[in-house]
């Protein structure tokens with residue numbers, strides 16, 4: 001049987017000291033690492049370097065609001081913990097509650113999802129939308145970077161060899177917007193890797209018509225999550241009309257990767273943007289607009305609520 005050398009630090013300080021001295025692979029929930037290192041049935045995974053198990057570090061747990069009202073989420077919080085915690089922003093709770101299936105959600109951590117840097121990962125979409133930052137810690141100290149900068153490109157992150165992700169800080173929440181939208185298009189209700197996931201949010205000025213803020217991010221639309229302030233600005237300061245909706249649809253269409261986006265995904269994206277904005281313009285009583293009527297991957301319309309079934 002192959003041996004896997006493991007470090008089991010009891011505190012974050014100990015973990016950072018190990019990270020500063022040894023080239024170790026941090027293992028949190030293990031849901032990505034155990035799959036990427038798996039071998040044939042019955043054989044233990046082979047790791048190219050020692051593993052440092054960090055899933056039980058108390059400093060990486062906990063969710064609280066800081067003095068600025070920002071939501072601070074421990075890097076080791078699982079999808080289940082995030083989905084259930086109402087301090088976490090709505091968009092992020094939606095994404096966390098639809099990751100994998102129940103078993104996975106009890107082990108997969110938010111830091112693991114970000115470090116994995118998959119364009120199909122579910123948590124980056126809401127985190128891009130809400131200007132979230134990651135805190136990176138080492139024995140040298142801490143630094144913070146926007147999640148959208150931390151994920152540099154496909155499977156590439158801005159993490160130095162002696163650093164660990166220790167916290168995710170989300171400055172905005174649903175309270176900052178009048179209407180919100182999140183929808184994951186997948187092939188099943190559980191264990192469905194995203195075909196495309198859209199997060200949207202809008203706030204109107206005091207006249208009730210002019211758009212004061214609008215945000216739109218999408219996963220599975222390129223080598224990393226897509227969000228463009230330039231596209232969002234096509235609506236900010238304007239009213240929602242057929243013309244401004246189409247300018248956003250066309251603007252977003254241009255930034256998403258042609259390679260990652262066959263026509264059915266592109267069309268689903270357009271429909272979700274149009275639906276959100278046209279519904280928001282009608283000022284419905286419900287803050288949550290998720291009335292996308294769904295498309296199976298064949299393009300055939302399906303009844304509402306069954307689009308991921």
Ligand SMILES: Cc1cc2nc3c(=O)[nH]c(=O)nc-3n(C[C@H](O)[C@H](O)[C@H](O)COP(=O)(O)OP(=O)(O)OC[C@H]3O[C@@H](n4cnc5c(N)ncnc54)[C@H](O)[C@@H]3O)c2cc1C
Pocket residue numbers: 025026027028029030031032033034035054075076098099100101104107108109110111112113114115116120121122123163164165166191192193194
């Ligand atoms: C069956 C199945 C279904 C899945 N479904 C989904 C899905 O629907 N949506 C989705 O987004 N993902 C999905 N995934 C992918 C995976 O579960 C997530 O990416 C998960 O969040 C990874 O977290 P983890 O704690 O398990 O990471 P691990 O496997 O422990 O680690 C992943 C990477 O992150 C690094 N890492 C972990 N924590 C830290 C830290 N604190 N600091 C620095 N580096 C760190 C590790 O070194 C490794 O490189 C699925 C995986 C499986 C096996």
